[in-house]
Amino acid sequence: MCGRFTMAIDAEQLQMKLNLGAMPEVWEKRYNIAPSQYIATVPFADSRNVVYMRWGLVPFWAQDPAIGNRMINARAESVAEKPAFRASFKNKRCLILADGFYEWQKNTKGKGSVPYYFTLKSREPFAFAGLWDDWELKGVSSEPGIPGLTTCTLITTEANHVVAPIHPRMPVVLPKDSMWHWLEATTETEKMALLKPLDPDLMQVWQVGSEVNSPNNDDEYLIDPVEGTNQNQSTQELLL
DSSP, X not given: OOOEEEEOSOHHHHHHHHTOOOOOSSOOOEEEEOTTSEEEEEOOTTTOOOEEEEXXXXXXXXXXXXXXXXXXXXXXXXXXXXXXXHHHHHHOEEEEEESEEEEEEEOTTSSSEEEEEXXXXXXXXXXXXXXXXXXXXXXXXXXXXXXXXXXXXXEEEEOOTTTTTTOSEEEXXXXXXXXXXXXXXXXXXXXXXXXXXXXXXXXXXXXXXXXXGSTTOOOGGGGSOOTTOOTTSXXXXXXX
């Protein structure tokens, strides 16, 4: 599962680095993005425009939008068959923009879990493979002002050897050279081929403080390594 991530780059810099289209008028660096919040996505490869969607997929057929609280992640192994995801997998894929993500390891020496932060070694922004859908309140005509939602979910896969010591799953990370293919792919074989763990040689990880546990905290210090660790250690060294 992936339940928190960061998007801590200026809009202009992100637009340039990923060759994006129009950016949202309102943009803030984020250091602790959590489910149910609105996140930056790209749903269409032709325009490459960045739009905000709420994190937590509400399928078009849902009776209650609360289902989105349970749909923050979709497993790559079953995304093409599960009723909640298969229509979006076929026609409504998106990029979820990020520059890092958090995972927690259960603390074997006491209570709680220990948070870790994962990024590319290059510290470049990237995209998670995502799905999106539109939902409208049932039984109400489609008119201006009628409640509706555009929501998304993040696809996860088995962890590579950088993430695995911390958590058995990781988000599908799409580097610049493959992210647009996720939106443009036409066959299931092409799509599924992209839903794999990222090359671990491209990643780095370090332990961060417990302040990230609360989604109310959203400041730059959250991604700082805890005292006694650094960004050059392997996952195994961090766990010693």
